[in-house]
Amino acid sequence: MVSKLVSVLSLTILGLVVSPVVFSSPVHALSAHVRCLQDQLNAAGYRDGPVDGQVEDTTRGALENFARDHGLQIRSELTSDNAVTWCRRLGLNDPALRAYWPSARRPVALSIAHDIPRDLAERVENRLEAEIRSLSALLGLDLSATDDVIVVRNETWRESLPRMQALRGAGDSPFFAQAMERHCTGTNRLGGWTVSGLTIFCLRNDAVLGETFSERDLRHALRHEAVHLIQHQVSALRVRRINETPGWDPHELPIWMAEGTAVILEGRYPAQSAVSTADRRLLSTFDNRDWPDLRQLETRLGLKIDYDGVYLGGAVAVSYLIARHGGYRALGNLYERMGEGRHFDSAFAEAFGLPLAGFYDEFAALGRTGTDGLLSR
Ligand SMILES: [Zn+2]
Numbered sequence: 001m002v003s004k005l006v007s008v009l010s011l012t013i014l015g016l017v018v019s020p021v022v023f024s025s026p027v028h029a030l031s032a033h034v035r036c037l038q039d040q041l042n043a044a045g046y047r048d049g050p051v052d053g054q055v056e057d058t059t060r061g062a063l064e065n066f067a068r069d070h071g072l073q074i075r076s077e078l079t080s081d082n083a084v085t086w087c088r089r090l091g092l093n094d095p096a097l098r099a100y101w102p103s104a105r106r107p108v109a110l111s112i113a114h115d116i117p118r119d120l121a122e123r124v125e126n127r128l129e130a131e132i133r134s135l136s137a138l139l140g141l142d143l144s145a146t147d148d149v150i151v152v153r154n155e156t157w158r159e160s161l162p163r164m165q166a167l168r169g170a171g172d173s174p175f176f177a178q179a180m181e182r183h184c185t186g187t188n189r190l191g192g193w194t195v196s197g198l199t200i201f202c203l204r205n206d207a208v209l210g211e212t213f214s215e216r217d218l219r220h221a222l223r224h225e226a227v228h229l230i231q232h233q234v235s236a237l238r239v240r241r242i243n244e245t246p247g248w249d250p251h252e253l254p255i256w257m258a259e260g261t262a263v264i265l266e267g268r269y270p271a272q273s274a275v276s277t278a279d280r281r282l283l284s285t286f287d288n289r290d291w292p293d294l295r296q297l298e299t300r301l302g303l304k305i306d307y308d309g310v311y312l313g314g315a316v317a318v319s320y321l322i323a324r325h326g327g328y329r330a331l332g333n334l335y336e337r338m339g340e341g342r343h344f345d346s347a348f349a350e351a352f353g354l355p356l357a358g359f360y361d362e363f364a365a366l367g368r369t370g371t372d373g374l375l376s377r
Pocket of ligand 1: 262
């Protein structure tokens with residue numbers, strides 16, 4: 001009541017039209033994923049313990065027993081980061097358990113800072129859930145979790161740190177601050193970034209919806225991060241720092257694919273045309289630059305080696321895969337196989353019906369024929 005009063009007063013004093021504080025009670029994204037798992041294990045008779053969101057031995061033991069009885073392989077130890085994928089796998093295995101999926105109540109919990117302009121806040125509120133649902137339908141995936149999305153302003157994001165910490169327990173780490181710095185500044189629009197279960201959007205300095213960025217830009221930004229939320233939820237992706245690259249982790253989605261998929265599915269470039277590759281605008285970006293070597297762009301280090309290659313080359317590659325090798329459903333299938341603990345290369349071969357090495361060679365050959373050749377094939 002007091003805080004409500006304060007915000008009403010500040011509205012009056014500043015004479016601004018801003019949205020009210022809509023931060024709901026803490027959701028604790030990661031512990032909610034563990035609770036989902038604990039609920040299901042209790043309901044299935046594999047556990048009789050408190051639903052407290054803590055990863056401990058009784059939950060691990062119950063999960064091992066459930067997995068053994070149902071033929072589910074455990075390839076890495078249960079953590080709060082991968083609990084979201086286990087929450088989903090148990091429900092997929094036994095439809096009765098899906099009643100415990102948090103998404104049954106809501107797929108996204110949105111928190112919008114009080115100083116985000118009302119028109120932007122309303123559009124995010126109205127669009128985000130629909131975009132997540134349309135993407136999951138396109139990929140043929142049932143989503144299980146409630147993901148958290150926070151919208152803040154560049155000038156005041158630090159005020160939201162306690163909330164970010166409550167959700168991730170990482171709000172004040174240097175990694176977190178660096179990521180906020182990177183996404184809150186730069187071109188005049190809404191920057192976004194995603195870790196498992198959480199997307200943060202930051203409205204940059206001077207960004208104004210309808211002036212420095214359009215409704216279309218907003219939709220693209222929402223869809224881009226929604227793709228990353230889905231990738232994390234279904235594939236149990238690890239969160240890695242840009243320099244943390246002692247070689248390739250086969251459990252990780254290559255960065256060219258993570259970003260290329262987000263670029264294609266955000267809707268800026270069509271992916272499904274009969275021409276089968278990507279649209280001319282996308283391909284023309286390679287007229288004056290080297291064709292990307294996807295093998296060099298698997299880890300996040302790829303962002304330093306060839307940033308455009310990751311995003312635009314990744315988009316051409318993903319568009320090509322969608323058109324020639326199995327459609328959107330194959331992408332969803334890839335994520336599910338990875339969520340089952342498969343390495344990326346075997347999940348890729350199963351989902352698209354061709355070996356990863358073969359695809360890399362095919363893609364390199366496309367570059368040698370030139371983009372005109374690609375369009376006319
Ligand atoms: Zn991205």
